[in-house]
Amino acid sequence: MRILSIIYVLFSLTYSVHGQRQSVLKTNKDVYGYNLVPQEKVFVHYNTSLLFSGEYFYYRVYCFNSESNVLSTISKVAYLVLLDEDQNTVFEHKIKLENGLGQGDFFVPVSIPSGNYKLVGYTQWMLNETSRFFQADVSIVNPYQGNQGKILSADVPKDSLDNPNTQGLKGNEFKIVDGNTKTDLKLSTDSKSYGKRSLVKLSLETPELSATEGNYSLSVRKRDAFTKALPVGAKNFSTLYSDAVRSLTKSSGALVFLPEMRGELIYGKIVAKEASFSVSKQSVGLSIPGKTGDMKVVLTDDTGNFVFNLSNRNDSDEVLIQVLGKDKENFTVQIFEIPEVKTQNLEFYQFKISPSLKDKIVERSVHNQIDNVFYSVKPDTLNALTNAFPFHGTEIETYKLDDYTRFGTVKETIVEVVENVWTKKDENGNEVFAVRGYYPTVKKQQNFLPLLVVDGVFIQDQESIINYDARKIKSISFIRDRYYLGAQVFEGLVIIETMTGDYLNSINNSATITLSSLQVSKKYFRQNYNDDESYKRIPDFRNQLLWQPNVKMTKGKSSIEFYTSDVTGDFEICLEGFKDNGFPISIKKYITVE
Numbered sequence: 001m002r003i004l005s006i007i008y009v010l011f012s013l014t015y016s017v018h019g020q021r022q023s024v025l026k027t028n029k030d031v032y033g034y035n036l037v038p039q040e041k042v043f044v045h046y047n048t049s050l051l052f053s054g055e056y057f058y059y060r061v062y063c064f065n066s067e068s069n070v071l072s073t074i075s076k077v078a079y080l081v082l083l084d085e086d087q088n089t090v091f092e093h094k095i096k097l098e099n100g101l102g103q104g105d106f107f108v109p110v111s112i113p114s115g116n117y118k119l120v121g122y123t124q125w126m127l128n129e130t131s132r133f134f135q136a137d138v139s140i141v142n143p144y145q146g147n148q149g150k151i152l153s154a155d156v157p158k159d160s161l162d163n164p165n166t167q168g169l170k171g172n173e174f175k176i177v178d179g180n181t182k183t184d185l186k187l188s189t190d191s192k193s194y195g196k197r198s199l200v201k202l203s204l205e206t207p208e209l210s211a212t213e214g215n216y217s218l219s220v221r222k223r224d225a226f227t228k229a230l231p232v233g234a235k236n237f238s239t240l241y242s243d244a245v246r247s248l249t250k251s252s253g254a255l256v257f258l259p260e261m262r263g264e265l266i267y268g269k270i271v272a273k274e275a276s277f278s279v280s281k282q283s284v285g286l287s288i289p290g291k292t293g294d295m296k297v298v299l300t301d302d303t304g305n306f307v308f309n310l311s312n313r314n315d316s317d318e319v320l321i322q323v324l325g326k327d328k329e330n331f332t333v334q335i336f337e338i339p340e341v342k343t344q345n346l347e348f349y350q351f352k353i354s355p356s357l358k359d360k361i362v363e364r365s366v367h368n369q370i371d372n373v374f375y376s377v378k379p380d381t382l383n384a385l386t387n388a389f390p391f392h393g394t395e396i397e398t399y400k401l402d403d404y405t406r407f408g409t410v411k412e413t414i415v416e417v418v419e420n421v422w423t424k425k426d427e428n429g430n431e432v433f434a435v436r437g438y439y440p441t442v443k444k445q446q447n448f449l450p451l452l453v454v455d456g457v458f459i460q461d462q463e464s465i466i467n468y469d470a471r472k473i474k475s476i477s478f479i480r481d482r483y484y485l486g487a488q489v490f491e492g493l494v495i496i497e498t499m500t501g502d503y504l505n506s507i508n509n510s511a512t513i514t515l516s517s518l519q520v521s522k523k524y525f526r527q528n529y530n531d532d533e534s535y536k537r538i539p540d541f542r543n544q545l546l547w548q549p550n551v552k553m554t555k556g557k558s559s560i561e562f563y564t565s566d567v568t569g570d571f572e573i574c575l576e577g578f579k580d581n582g583f584p585i586s587i588k589k590y591i592t593v594e
Contacts, residue, residue: 005438072099104519139351216577263311279304367541435492
C-alpha cells in the first residue's frame, strides 16, 4: 500500500524515541503521517474460557485494519496478556503476525491459583486508542492449591453450577448455534455419535460460486460440566467492534506509540556509569546467535534512548546488545521490551464451584495428569523456519577447515590457508583482522575494520578470536565488499562458525539479554489410530480432540479428520473466522462420544 510506504519512511527518518516505548511527533509532516495511518483491532479465537492446571490454552489472533475491516498489513507483532483480578500479569505473549494472522498457546502450570482472569489482546499501534483492546473472560481451576476462595461458593446449589447445555445432546440435530444464518459455508460430520478412539470425518462445504474464501480456526473440545463465561466469537466481536476508528488526533510534540510495521521493535537506553560520559550519539549493536540472526547498529538520541527493528528473530530469544567503540565499558544497557497495556475498570466474570462438584474436578485433573505423563510421545512441532542470511554482498568466500591441514590458532590458519584476509595492528596496538577489498581506498579510510561475526554474534575484541583454538572452528568465510550497518562502516566481513555453534556461551559477556519468546506458527499433534499399534497401550484422555488454527477455506469442499479419545460425553465443534472481506463466521455443532 502506497500510504504505508510513505508513513514508514516518515517514521524511520523523523521520529525519535522518548521514554520507554513512545516517540515524539516533531514536525507537522510527522503529525500528517501519523493521522494518515488507520487504527487496528484484534480478535482472538481461543479454545475455552475454562482451564484446569495441566491444560493448554490455544489461540489464534486475527488483526484487522479498522477502516477497511480486512486483515491488517500494518503491524507485524501482536500482544496477548492474561490479567488477574488485581491486574497482575499471569502471562504476556508476543505473537508474530503474518498478513494479520498469528497463533500461540500457553500451558497452565500449578503455580497459577484458581480464579477469574481477563484476556487482553492488542498491537502497539492500538495503544494510541486505549478503549479498543480485545477483552475476554477466562477462569482457572487449580485443585493442587488449598486456597479456592476466589471461586468456591458453598451456598450455591449444585444444579446452578452445572452447565445446563451439557445434558440431552444425544440425537441433537446439527443445527447452527450462535452462527450466521446468511453464510453459505456449511459444516457437517459423517455421524452424530462415535465410539472411543473412532475416526471423525468433518466436511466444510461451500457452493461453487460462493465467496467464502477466508481464514478460519477450528476447535473440537468436550463441553464443560460447569457454567462458565461465554467465549467471544467472531460474530460477537464484529458487533462489539463495528465502528472504524483512527487513533486520537495528535499535534506536534505529542508522544505516540509507533506501529511495528517491519517486525518487533526493541526499545532501550544506555546509562553512563559516570556523569562525565555522554550517552548521546553512541553506537549500539544488536546481534542474534545462530544462522538465522539479524544484526543491527543504531545511534542513541540525546538522552541515550535507542530502538531496534527486528524482522528475522524467529525462535531465538537470546540477543547480544552492546555499546560499540573504545568506551563501551563505561555504559550499561536497559531494555523496555513489552508495551504495557493500561486497562481500567475491568469487570470480571465470577466463575464459581461448589464442594458437590468435587468428583468432576478430580476426574478431570487425573485425566490431565495422565495425558501430561505421555506428552513426550505426542509432541507438537514448530513449522520450518526460513533461514535468511543476514548479510548482503556480491560474493561470499568460505573455507571449511576440515578440507585443509589444521593449525593451532585462527591466526596461523589465516596465514596458511585463507587468502585475501590477514591480521594487523590497529592504532592502539591491538591485533585485528583485515580484508582485501575489491576497490582501493584512500589512506585515511584504511582504519576501517572488517565486521567480525562469530556464530551470529558481533565480536568487538577481535584479538580474542585471532588467538582462538582453530581446532574448534568449522569454517571461515569473508565478504570483500565494504559493508554499512547503521552509522558504522566496515571494510568487509569476516564470518566464523565454530564446531558447536555456541561461541557466545564460552565468553563472559554481561550484555546478553533474553527477550520474551516470539509465538510463531506451530503444528499441533493430531492423534492417529489408523493401523498404528504404537498408541494401543497409551491412555488417551484428551478433552481437546482437535485444535487447527489455520483452516484456509476455498471454493468447493474441504475435509478434516480427527480421532476421538477415551473420554465420553458431548463435544463441541467450533469454527471461527472471517471471509476475505471481513465478514465474520461463527459455527458451532455437537457430536457425542459413547
